[in-house]
Amino acid sequence: MQLKYASRMxxxxxxxIRDIFKLLSNPDIISFAGGNPAASALRDEYVAQLADQVLKKDGKRILQYGATEGYPPLFESIAQFVRTAGIQVNPSQVLPVTGSTQAMDLFCKVMIDPGDVILVEEPTFLGAMHVMKLFQADIKTIKMDADGTIPEDLEEKIKKYHPKFVYIIPTFQNPTGRTLPVERRKKIAQIAAKYETLILEDDPYRDLRYEGEALPAIRSFDESGYVIYLSSFSKTISPGLRVGAILAPAELHRKLVICKQGSDLHTPTLNQAIVDAYLRGGLLFDHMKEALASYGAQMNKMLDMLSIFPEGVKCVRPQGGLFIWLDLPEHIDAGKLLPTAAQNGVAYVAGTHFYAGGGHANTMRLNFSNAPLDKIEKGMNILAQTLKNA
Amino acid sequence: MQLKYASRMxxxxxxxIRDIFKLLSNPDIISFAGGNPAASALRDEYVAQLADQVLKKDGKRILQYGATEGYPPLFESIAQFVRTAGIQVNPSQVLPVTGSTQAMDLFCKVMIDPGDVILVEEPTFLGAMHVMKLFQADIKTIKMDADGTIPEDLEEKIKKYHPKFVYIIPTFQNPTGRTLPVERRKKIAQIAAKYETLILEDDPYRDLRYEGEALPAIRSFDESGYVIYLSSFSKTISPGLRVGAILAPAELHRKLVICKQGSDLHTPTLNQAIVDAYLRGGLLFDHMKEALASYGAQMNKMLDMLSIFPEGVKCVRPQGGLFIWLDLPEHIDAGKLLPTAAQNGVAYVAGTHFYAGGGHANTMRLNFSNAPLDKIEKGMNILAQTLKNA
Structure with missing residues (x-):
């Protein structure tokens, strides 16, 4: 059997990352790979209660076909929810999606022909690049510093490449953990308007802040319509429910709906109804307090443990999110070192995967949310030793 | 704001059909449009009980990120389930998807470059063509008669067009209600093997049989690996849960997984676990008995009412499914007539939408599952009168 697949394949x-998951079936390995919420942050009893409640109240509607545009009560609750990011949006511009990966898929489907340029931060979330590659986009990069994307470089690259859109993770960026200061956010919104260039602002980590003040989204400074906002409940309620949202002006919203009709018809209504009830219950931020305290302690523990790492390991301290990012001495290849590290009992994601053009072998991403303090201590000890021997 | 969208748009x-849904917000209209299960067929209390049960038993795993390959217990239950269609499959070849629309999206993503030919039955499910058009496929058609796809024409068209794949709905076809006899199923499996051509067998209606004997799937006669089978629980358990499955040999399965990583990461685990529990509960066919009896009576009522329709209206009697299909006298344009019909109080889908090349204005699809007997009688009276006046 020999098949001729599409050229995109x-x-x-x-x-x-998805493939690393499968390799990590050995429960003895301390995993700093992945980006999973801690099991303790998943409120299974509360979700069970909400599932029961929404099915008893609205079961016939929930189990029937729904509109591609989504479950109407959820438009309202999401429009309300994003106010915490400074965003005022008409509920009719909120499109619930099956996780924000789907939003990226739909957005690329609407916008991207093979060879079209997408600008991304360097480094950026590899899952987003995976989608872009499936649409045969030409991925170009914007320079970052310790404060994230550099607006001047963004402007220059827009002039140079005329990208179809720009992909930015403004808060506790994946993989670097960096956060754009408010002045850069304003500047980026101005650049979007000036060059009539779409910015896709992906903001799943914003509520995972352990220090400092929350910042308004880039979208909150946008009056042009060119800033499109992605929200996700995967890091705050549950990744397994697969519910996110994309906020887009009417014409673009309609195009996204036409593509979603051909993707999964609609996001499962039960999941939308559970998230709606969760948000309306008003307990989200209450429920998160415990997780945030715990994640903050885990982040600090991981950062503290860097003191025993070999000289030349660098890290910009994040104020939240799920990850810390390491620059290692030049001679270390994190990808090649991974099998040894795994054999020693610790796993991470090699940083090269987050670079559109590969390279940067001496970088790695560490996740701290999914390992308790004692495992972080143990895992970081192993990792320090592994790096010293490398 | 002026955007340059991808050429596929x-x-x-x-x-x-999706857009008709929105027009049908007037509850006084009797709708024979859509393909919704009856509300009474949706076991909301049972699903609520299963949701509670699976979340209590396995909540932490259900709410966490899952593997793109799906929720492992569900592979087993689906492999077991498709045995009723005569299919023996290794559970590792079962990929759960977010409704069978997603299977079509993934399959096109893996296989189709712009301009590639897909062969479909004429007429065929418009939702499937919607996906194909998003991938800029060149849709060519196979002739049907009262027994569905004509194998000789299929063979000729394969030789002529060298399609990337052939899309066939073998049982109670959407929109015609026609069913391929067993000899044609065997023949089609042989053709797939002989010409090394993929057949995508979409079989969501097979368990909605009200008369006659169940037939084995085309896939059950396939030893070549070229017949890919789509299953769906939208018509039997709930469309709102969005759970289906695609059965594919290892290499193709892996390609589908790579695309699914970029579509929604994984099908929501809660929904997979509910369907798994539903199948393991062993009550599916018990639960369906009542719905099947009711759907059968509704189908018969609708067919009986055709006796009052104007001369020249033709229909091939189905043995199951959700639809009957009418050929109308040449002078009637079902699309143009729809606003009048809706004003009179009845809705349907104009048949032209099911033809890749349009035309065939004098055809319509009627759904009988979502209207009780008295509404069918009333609606068919209105429709008969509307046609007489046309």
Whole structure:
């Protein structure tokens, strides 16, 4: 059996993180890979209660076909929810999606022809690049510093490449943990308007802040309509429910709906109704307090443990999110070192996967949310030793 | 704000049925449009009980990120379930999807470059064509008679067009209600093997049989690996849960997984676990007995009412499914007539939408599952009168 696949499949391999998951079936390995919420942050009893409640109240509607545009009560609750990011949006511009990965898929489907340029931060979330590659986009990069994307470089690259859109993770960026200061956010919104260039602002980590003050979204400074906002409940309520949202002006919203009709018809209504009830219950931020305290302690523990790492390991301290990012001495190749590290009992994601052009072998991403303090201590000890021997 | 969308969006309008849904917000209209299960067939209390049960038993795993390959217990239950269609499959070849629309999206993503030919039955499910058009496929058609796809024409068209794949709905076809006899199923499996051509067998209606004997799937006669089978629980358990499955050999399965990593990461685990529990509970066919009896009576009522329709209206009697299909006298344009019919109080889907090349204005699809007997009688009276006046 020999099949001729579509040309988009030619250079596609599996998403590195997804495939690492499968390799990590050994429960003895301390995993700093992945970006999973802690099991303790998943409110299974509360979700069970909400599932029961919404099915008893609205079961016939929930189990029937729904509109592609989504479950109407959820438009309202999401429009309300994003006010915490400074965003005022008409509920009719809120499109619930099956996780924000789907939003990226739909957005690329609407916008991207093979060879079209997308600008991304360097480094950026590999899952987003996986989608872009499936649409055969030409991925170009914007320079970052310790404060994230550099607006001047963004402007220059827009002039140079005329991208179809720009992908930015403004808060506790994946993988670097960096956060754009408010002045840069304003500047980026102005650049979007000035160059009539779409910015896709992906903001799943914003509520995972352990220090400092929350910042308004780039979208909150946008009056042009060119800033499109992605929200997700995967880090705050549950990734397994697969509910996110994309906020887009009417014409673009309609195009996204036409593509979603051909993707999954609609996001499962039960999941939308559970998230709606969760938000309306008003307990989200209450429920998160415990997780935030715990994640904050885990982040600090991981950062503290860097003191025993070999000289030349660098890290910009994040104020939240799920990840810390390490620059290692030049001679270390984190990808090549991974099998040894795993054999020693610790796993991470090699940083090279987050670079559109590969390279940067001496970087790695560490997740701290999914390992308790004692495991972080133990895992970081192992990792420090592994790096010293490298 | 003026955006340059991808070229695939140029000729895309909304899926006609999805858009009709929105027009039918008037509850006084008797709708024979859509393909909804009856509300009474949706076991909301049972699903609520299962949701509670699976969340209590396995909540932490259900709410966490899952593997793109799906929720492992569900592979087993689906492999077991498709045995009723005569299919023996290794559970590792079962990929749960977010409704069978997603299977079509993933399959096109893996296989289709712009301009590639897909062969479909004429007429066929418009939702499937909506997906194909988003991938800029060149849709060519196979002739049907009262027994569905004509194998000789299929063979001729394969030789002529060398399609990337052939899309066939073998049982109670949407929109015609026609069913392929067992000899044609065997023949089609042989053709797939002989010409090394993929057949995508979409079989969501097979368990909605009100008369006659169940037939084995085309896939059950396939030893070549070229017949890919789609299953769906939208018509039997709930469309709102969005759970289906695609059965594919290892290499193709892996390609589908790579695309699914970039679509929604994984099908929501809660929904997979509910369907798994539903199947393991062993009550599916018990629960369906009542719905099947009711749907059968509704189908018969609708067919009986055709006796009052104007001369020249033709229909091939189905043995199950959700639809009957009418050929109307040449002078009637079902699309143009729809606003009048809706004003009179009845709705349907104009048949032209099910033809890849349009035309065939004098055809319509009627759904009988979602209207009780008295509404069918009333609606068919209105429709008969509307046609007489046309």
């Amino acid at each position: 030619e250079h596609m391999s599996g998403n590195a | 140029e000729h895309m309008s909304g899926n006609a």
